[in-house]
Amino acid sequence: MSSWVRAHTNIALIKYWGKENEELIIPMNHSLSLTLDAFYTDTKVLFDDSLNQDELVLDGVLQGHESLKKVQVVLNRVREMAGISSHARVESINHVPTAAGLASSASGLAALAGAASHAAGLSLSEKDLSRLARIGSGSASRSIYGGFAEWIKGYDDKTSFAVPVDDADWDIGMLFIVVNDAKKDVSSREGMRRTVETSPFYDGWLQTVDGDLTNMKEAISKRDVYTVGEIAERSALKMHATTLGAIPPFTYWSAESMKAMDAVRQLRKKGYAVHFTMDAGPNVKLICKASELAELKRLLSEHFDTSRLIEARPGPGLHVLTR
């Protein structure tokens, strides 16, 4: 059994930042995200007795040991659950608009969880798919669902998984400002580890997450895009503040990121319900009304090349493709 499975990426509105257990990827805090239509990964897995080792082909290119490691965490768990020992060939295609540089482990590992379990003949619940995706990459646990999803932190492998919150079938969208920056990144794995271990601001981060989450869920239930954005922007700024206190200190912001944040503040002054969020990289993502995406894109094109402005709307959960 071998089918293509598609998962869309998600952007956290309440960020996941820090691990309680690195091996199982149990986070330090709950998080909440919106799955998007614009970026997704298609993956197919074949367990084959004739293979001598696992293989990962990403966008047509055979990958080395480093990329294979995360994938094998998921494959090994699936083999264990299904009682099989064959190696696997994993084919994966990332659908990301050109020049975006937004390769995502969220959609990648969620699609892998779906494709590998399907190929092994397992029929897992969404909760168990979320747990399986989680051990590959934390944010992937949320990409099992369309719309808004909450990753409940839990305390062990069984209790840490995402649940759906709202289908987001209302007037909300995101506009990506893709910042061109050649700066070498601190990976999110390393960034989280360093802030948890060394930043005196990390405790401050943890203290306000639950309050932000409660308020966020209320704003979502009221379909209040302004408040959703306001809480998300604050959550992102608090997460990024922890990195400045780490030893050694680091930041994911570039000068262009700050220019983008400033542009968002100017749009807000003009009356638009728009806020921003940022992840472990310099790109800036706007939270706004889907019905205003085109207008905001036009206004921002005065400051940024239109090829760097990408519209996104709420996207669907994990699904098997029939073709």
Ligand code: 2P0
């Ligand atoms: C998030 N990020 O909630 C946060 C906000 C980045 C900043 O999840 O180590 O690739 O594989 O669990 O999921 C990016 O980290 O990290 C991330 P691992 P992941 O979206």
